Amino acid sequence: MNLILHVWRQAGANAAGRFERYEARDVSADMSFLEMLDVVNEGLIANGQEPIAFDHDCREGICGMCGMMINGTAHGPMKMTTTCQLHMRSFKDGDELWIEPWRARAFQVVKDLVVDRSAFDRIIQAGGFVSVNTGAPQDANAIPISKQVADDAMDAAACIGCGACVAACPNGSASLFTAAKVSHLGLLPQGQPERYRRALKMVAQMDLEDFGHCTLFGECQEACPKGISIDFIARMNHDYLRAVATQREETAAGGTG
Amino acid sequence: MSWFVNLYRSTIGKKIIMAVTGLIGIGFVLVHMLGNLQVFIGQDKFDAYAAMLHGPLAEVVWGLRIVLIVAVVLHVLMAWQLTQRARAARPVDYRMREPQVSTWASRTMRWGGVLLLVFIVFHILHFTVGVIDPAHAFHETDALGRHDIYGDVVASFRIWWVSAFYIVAMIFLGLHLFHGAWSSLRTLGVAHPSAHPLKRRISAAIAIIVWLGFTLVPLGVIAGIVH
Amino acid sequence: MELKSRVPDGPVAEKWDKRKFDMKLVNPANKRKYTVIVVGSGLAGASAAASMSELGYNVKNFCFQDSPRRAHSIAAQGGINAAKNYPNDGDSIWRLFYDTVKGGDFRSREANVYRLAQVSVQIIDQCVAQGVPFAREYGGLLANRSFGGAQVSRTFYARGQTGQQLLLGAYQALEKEIAKGGVKMYPRTEMLDLIVVDGRARGIVVRDLVTGKIESHLADAVVLGTGGYGNVFYLSTNAKGSNVTAAWRAHKRGAAFANPCYTQIHPTCIPVSGDHQSKLTLMSESLRNDGRVWVPKKAGDTRAPNQIPDAERDYYLERKYPSFGNLSPRDIASRAAKEVCDEGRGVGPGGRGVYLDFADAIRRLGKDKIAERYGNLFEMYERITAENPYEVPMRIYPAVHYTMGGLWVDYNLMSTIPGLHVIGEANFSDHGANRLGASALMQGLADGYFVIPLTIGDYLGSNKLEPVSADHPEVRAAEAAVVERTKRLLSINGKRSVTSFHRELGKLMWEYCGMARTADGLKHALQEIPKLREEFWQNLTIPGTGQELNQSLEHAGRVADFFELAELMCIDALHREESCGGHFRVEHQTPDGEAKRNDEQFAYVAAWEYKGVGEPPVLHKEPLEFENVHLATRSYK
Known part of the structure; x- marks a missing residue:
C-alpha cells in the first residue's frame, strides 16, 4: 500500500516546527508502524536528508520509549497497543496520516517526534518506591497477600511510562501515570507504611511539573497501551484526601538515638 | 488550617472542592425540582409552598442560600483556575486530536457551565428578584393576597423565548450532572472499582430525572396543562 | 595479561562466606569519599547503583535511553529462578547450582555459579519487600512455574512481565537514591570510552545524546552493566539500542573478552x-x-x-x-x-x-x-x-x-583492568556456554544487589587511589580520541546508510556464526567482515551534525564496534574445536546430531586480549575445574 505522511519536524527544543509531507511507498501490511518509518528514513538518508527522529527501543511494547500521535490518537488506531506494536494492516492504501509528538508543557520536544519525559522520573523520585534498602528483608512468603490484591497491584504496576495518558488527555494531566504507581504500592502490604505520605508527595510533584488536572474524561484509559483503569485515579484521590486530612508535620524528634 | 491551604493549592484539592460544591448543587437541584413539580397540584398549593419558604422558613432558606452562593462561587472559581491550568499544560496544541471515549457531556463541562451560570443569573433576576420580568407578572398577588408565583410561572412560560431558554438550559444542566454526578464520586475517591469504570448508570438516571423534572413545568404551561 | 580468578579456597558452599569475611571493608564515614561510575541501568546496573548509594558511595549512573526504566531487562517475560523450594519438589541451592552448571554445558566457573544459586533466595525476598507484585496462589503465597532445563518449579513470575516488574523495583530503588542525592543520573548519555590511568579504570568519556557534548567523568571505580551484544546479528530479540560499545571500548583499553562465540x-x-x-x-x-x-x-x-x-x-x-x-x-x-x-x-x-x-x-x-x-x-x-x-x-x-560471552571477570566481578567491574549479561561468568531460562534476571540482580556492593568495597579498601584531575594527559587523550572518532564518522560522506551495513553484517553472522558453525563458513566470514568494515569506513553516510540529537550517528558508532566484535566472535568460534551449549560446530557432533564437547582440550575460558583493529587477538586460557559437578555428557533424553 502507499501512504501519505505529514510528520512534525522540529530541529530542537527551541526551534520552530512544521509538518513535512512524505510518501511511504510499497508498505507491507506486516510491517510495524516504526518499520514503516524506518523505510521512509532510509529513503531520506539516500537523498541526503535528515531522517525523522523518534524514540524507540524494545519494539515489543514494553519499554515505553516509543509513542506518537497518529491522526489525533495516541499510539494510533489500535487499542491496547504501543506504536511499535501497531502494524500497518491497521491502515489502508491511500491513507493520509498526521504524525505529531506528544504535546504537553511538561513534555518538551527534543527533536521531531522525540520528547522529554523526565518529569515522570521526578514524580517517581518524589515517592514512587518502598523505602527498603538492599539487605536482609524477611522471607518472601512471610506476609501472605491475597491473589486479588496481588492481581490488582499488578494491573496498576503494568504501566510502561510511555506518556500516552498525558498526550491523550485534553487537560494534559499525568493523573493516570501517578495514580498507577500510588495504587500499585498502596495496594500491597509492603507499601502501607508510606502509603499516605507517598500519595501526598507524588501528587505535589505532579502539580509542580505543570501537568493539567483530571476531569475524568477517560481518554487516558483508552489511550493506555496497558489498559490501566481510571479507577486507580479514584484510589489516588482517596489516598490523597486521607493524607491531607491526617498529615502531621514531619519532625526529626524521636528518630535517631 | 494548613491542610486546607494544601488542598486548595493542589489540582486534586481543587477538584475535590469542585466535587463537594457540585454535590451540594445536585442536592439543591433535586429539592428545587420537587418544589417546582408542585405546580401541577395547583395554584393554591404552589403559592402556599412559596409563602412558606418566605415566611416561617425564611431564616433556613437564607442559611441555605449562603451555602449555595459560597458553593457556586467556589465551584466557578475552581473551574476557572483549573481551566487556566489545563490551557497552560498544553501550550502548543495538536493539529488533530480525536476524542475516543470522552462523552460530549464531559467535553461541554466548561462552556455548558458558563451557560448554566448565565442561566442562574437570569433565573434569579427573573423569578427571585423580579428585575427581569418579561410577563409583567412578578408583582401580582393571588386571591389570598400572597405573592402569585404560580401566575408568574404560567405567564412567563407562555412567552416562547423564555420557555426555550429554560428548556435549553435544562439540557445543559442534565449533561453537566451526567458527567458531574459520576465524576465527583471518583474525585472524592468513594466510587467502587468497576470492570467498566466509564459506565455511569446512576448519574444517567439523575441527569434524566433532573432534566425531565424541570422541563415538565414549561412544557406543562405550553401544553395548557398548567394554566 | 594474567587471568587471576581469585576464587576463595575451601568447599564451594563456603567460598562466598569466606570471601565476605576476608574482604577489606570501607568505613561507613569514608564511603562518601568514593565515587563509583555505573554504566547501564538495567537489572544489574540499577540495582548496583541503588545498593552502592545505600551503602554511602557517591554513584554516577549513565544510560543511553531517556529514562533508566527503559533498559532492556524490562522485556524479559517469563520469570526469575530462585532455590526457595516453596513447592516442596526437592529443590535446593545445590540443585540450582547443579542445573546451571550442567545447563551451561560445563563451561562456567563453579564458584560463581554456586554463589549465584546462594543469593537467588535473597533476591526474591528483596524484590517482594520492594513491592514487586509476583504472582500468588489463593492462599496468599508466591506461585511458581517450571521452566526449560529444570525438573523442579523454581521460577517466580509476574504475569508475562517479570523483567518489567523486577526492573521497576530496581528503578524505584534507584529513583529513591537519586532523590536522596546518593546517585546522580545521566540519561540520554552514552559511554564512548574508558579512561585508564596508571593501569586502573578511573572514568569514562561520554557523549550527551541531546547536545552532542563530549565530556569526561572521573571516579574511583567503574562498573559496566551494559548488557549483551546480540545485536551484532542485526535481527535479535534485543532492543534496538542494545549494543556492545561500552564493553568493546573497555576491551580495547585492556579488558579481556571471554567466550565471545557463546550466543544463545x-x-x-x-x-x-x-x-x-x-x-x-x-x-x-x-x-x-x-x-x-x-x-x-x-x-x-x-x-x-x-x-x-x-x-x-x-x-x-x-x-x-x-x-x-x-x-x-x-x-x-x-x-x-x-x-x-x-x-x-x-x-x-x-x-x-x-x-x-x-x-x-x-x-x-x-x-x-x-x-x-x-x-x-x-x-x-x-x-x-x-x-x-x-x-x-x-x-x-x-x-x-542472549550472549553468554562478555568481558572476563574474576570472582569479585573485576575485569583484567583493575577498578573496572562488569556485571550482568555484560560479563561472562555464570552461564557457561548456555543460559537456562529465568536465570538472566537472577544473575543481573545477584550481581547488582548482593555481589558488587561488597566487592567494590574490597577493591576500594585495598588500593590507594591517587586523585586524577580532569587535565590528566590520559583523560585528555581519551576525550580527544572520542572527538576524533565522531568527526571521522561524520566526515565519510559516502552513500550507504548505517542500517544497510548493520543488516549486511547481521546476515553474515547469522549465516556463518549462528546456530550451526563450520570451519569453512567461519573462515569465509573472517574474509568478508573486514571487507565490509573497510567499506563502512569509506562509504557510510550520516546526515546531520554531531551537535544535536543524531540517531544515525549513535547507531554508526555502535555498528563500527559490532564489526570489530564480529571478527572476534568468528575467531573464537573457529578456535573452539568442539560443540558446547550455544556454540555448535557441525564438525563436532555425535552420530545422532547432538553436540560433542571436547573436555580434554577445551575445558577452559577463552579470554581474548585486544591487539589492534584487524590484528589477531591473543588468547589467554582460564582452565575450568569441576570439583562438584562431574563432567558428563549433557543429556535431556
Whole structure:
C-alpha cells in the first residue's frame, strides 16, 4: 500500500516546527508502524536528508520509549497497543496520516517526534518506591497477600511510562501515570507504611511539573497501551484526601538515638 | 488550617472542592425540582409552598442560600483556575486530536457551565428578584393576597423565548450532572472499582430525572396543562 | 595479561562466606569519599547503583535511553529462578547450582555459579519487600512455574512481565537514591570510552545524546552493566539500542573478552515476515509448559495445520527428548527446529518456522486457564501476525536472544583492568556456554544487589587511589580520541546508510556464526567482515551534525564496534574445536546430531586480549575445574 505522511519536524527544543509531507511507498501490511518509518528514513538518508527522529527501543511494547500521535490518537488506531506494536494492516492504501509528538508543557520536544519525559522520573523520585534498602528483608512468603490484591497491584504496576495518558488527555494531566504507581504500592502490604505520605508527595510533584488536572474524561484509559483503569485515579484521590486530612508535620524528634 | 491551604493549592484539592460544591448543587437541584413539580397540584398549593419558604422558613432558606452562593462561587472559581491550568499544560496544541471515549457531556463541562451560570443569573433576576420580568407578572398577588408565583410561572412560560431558554438550559444542566454526578464520586475517591469504570448508570438516571423534572413545568404551561 | 580468578579456597558452599569475611571493608564515614561510575541501568546496573548509594558511595549512573526504566531487562517475560523450594519438589541451592552448571554445558566457573544459586533466595525476598507484585496462589503465597532445563518449579513470575516488574523495583530503588542525592543520573548519555590511568579504570568519556557534548567523568571505580551484544546479528530479540560499545571500548583499553562465540538462540520467537524486519519478538519460553512443538512428518506439506491429522505430525522434541520433551533447554530446542526446517519440513512463509500448538492444553485446561497464563502473549502474537493462537497454532522460529560471552571477570566481578567491574549479561561468568531460562534476571540482580556492593568495597579498601584531575594527559587523550572518532564518522560522506551495513553484517553472522558453525563458513566470514568494515569506513553516510540529537550517528558508532566484535566472535568460534551449549560446530557432533564437547582440550575460558583493529587477538586460557559437578555428557533424553 502507499501512504501519505505529514510528520512534525522540529530541529530542537527551541526551534520552530512544521509538518513535512512524505510518501511511504510499497508498505507491507506486516510491517510495524516504526518499520514503516524506518523505510521512509532510509529513503531520506539516500537523498541526503535528515531522517525523522523518534524514540524507540524494545519494539515489543514494553519499554515505553516509543509513542506518537497518529491522526489525533495516541499510539494510533489500535487499542491496547504501543506504536511499535501497531502494524500497518491497521491502515489502508491511500491513507493520509498526521504524525505529531506528544504535546504537553511538561513534555518538551527534543527533536521531531522525540520528547522529554523526565518529569515522570521526578514524580517517581518524589515517592514512587518502598523505602527498603538492599539487605536482609524477611522471607518472601512471610506476609501472605491475597491473589486479588496481588492481581490488582499488578494491573496498576503494568504501566510502561510511555506518556500516552498525558498526550491523550485534553487537560494534559499525568493523573493516570501517578495514580498507577500510588495504587500499585498502596495496594500491597509492603507499601502501607508510606502509603499516605507517598500519595501526598507524588501528587505535589505532579502539580509542580505543570501537568493539567483530571476531569475524568477517560481518554487516558483508552489511550493506555496497558489498559490501566481510571479507577486507580479514584484510589489516588482517596489516598490523597486521607493524607491531607491526617498529615502531621514531619519532625526529626524521636528518630535517631 | 494548613491542610486546607494544601488542598486548595493542589489540582486534586481543587477538584475535590469542585466535587463537594457540585454535590451540594445536585442536592439543591433535586429539592428545587420537587418544589417546582408542585405546580401541577395547583395554584393554591404552589403559592402556599412559596409563602412558606418566605415566611416561617425564611431564616433556613437564607442559611441555605449562603451555602449555595459560597458553593457556586467556589465551584466557578475552581473551574476557572483549573481551566487556566489545563490551557497552560498544553501550550502548543495538536493539529488533530480525536476524542475516543470522552462523552460530549464531559467535553461541554466548561462552556455548558458558563451557560448554566448565565442561566442562574437570569433565573434569579427573573423569578427571585423580579428585575427581569418579561410577563409583567412578578408583582401580582393571588386571591389570598400572597405573592402569585404560580401566575408568574404560567405567564412567563407562555412567552416562547423564555420557555426555550429554560428548556435549553435544562439540557445543559442534565449533561453537566451526567458527567458531574459520576465524576465527583471518583474525585472524592468513594466510587467502587468497576470492570467498566466509564459506565455511569446512576448519574444517567439523575441527569434524566433532573432534566425531565424541570422541563415538565414549561412544557406543562405550553401544553395548557398548567394554566 | 594474567587471568587471576581469585576464587576463595575451601568447599564451594563456603567460598562466598569466606570471601565476605576476608574482604577489606570501607568505613561507613569514608564511603562518601568514593565515587563509583555505573554504566547501564538495567537489572544489574540499577540495582548496583541503588545498593552502592545505600551503602554511602557517591554513584554516577549513565544510560543511553531517556529514562533508566527503559533498559532492556524490562522485556524479559517469563520469570526469575530462585532455590526457595516453596513447592516442596526437592529443590535446593545445590540443585540450582547443579542445573546451571550442567545447563551451561560445563563451561562456567563453579564458584560463581554456586554463589549465584546462594543469593537467588535473597533476591526474591528483596524484590517482594520492594513491592514487586509476583504472582500468588489463593492462599496468599508466591506461585511458581517450571521452566526449560529444570525438573523442579523454581521460577517466580509476574504475569508475562517479570523483567518489567523486577526492573521497576530496581528503578524505584534507584529513583529513591537519586532523590536522596546518593546517585546522580545521566540519561540520554552514552559511554564512548574508558579512561585508564596508571593501569586502573578511573572514568569514562561520554557523549550527551541531546547536545552532542563530549565530556569526561572521573571516579574511583567503574562498573559496566551494559548488557549483551546480540545485536551484532542485526535481527535479535534485543532492543534496538542494545549494543556492545561500552564493553568493546573497555576491551580495547585492556579488558579481556571471554567466550565471545557463546550466543544463545532462543527457540520461541515469531518468524521473520519480510525484509523490513527490524527486530524479532520473543514469545516467552514459559509457553513451552503447555504448548506442543511439531512439524508435519512429510516435507513440503502445505496443508493448514488443523488439516494435518495427529498421526502425520512429528512432535519432534517429545520424540527425541522424552524426559524433558517440550521443555528441553534452549540450545537443544533451537537446533532441533533448525534441523527439521533444513529437512524441508518447516512451516509458514519461507519454511522457517515450526508450530507451537495449544490445542491439547486448551482441551485439557480450558481456554480461560490458558488465557490467564498466556493471555498477553497470545494478544501480542495476534497483533504481530494477525493469527489467533487460540484457534491456529503459533508459528515460531529460533532467534538470537542472549550472549553468554562478555568481558572476563574474576570472582569479585573485576575485569583484567583493575577498578573496572562488569556485571550482568555484560560479563561472562555464570552461564557457561548456555543460559537456562529465568536465570538472566537472577544473575543481573545477584550481581547488582548482593555481589558488587561488597566487592567494590574490597577493591576500594585495598588500593590507594591517587586523585586524577580532569587535565590528566590520559583523560585528555581519551576525550580527544572520542572527538576524533565522531568527526571521522561524520566526515565519510559516502552513500550507504548505517542500517544497510548493520543488516549486511547481521546476515553474515547469522549465516556463518549462528546456530550451526563450520570451519569453512567461519573462515569465509573472517574474509568478508573486514571487507565490509573497510567499506563502512569509506562509504557510510550520516546526515546531520554531531551537535544535536543524531540517531544515525549513535547507531554508526555502535555498528563500527559490532564489526570489530564480529571478527572476534568468528575467531573464537573457529578456535573452539568442539560443540558446547550455544556454540555448535557441525564438525563436532555425535552420530545422532547432538553436540560433542571436547573436555580434554577445551575445558577452559577463552579470554581474548585486544591487539589492534584487524590484528589477531591473543588468547589467554582460564582452565575450568569441576570439583562438584562431574563432567558428563549433557543429556535431556
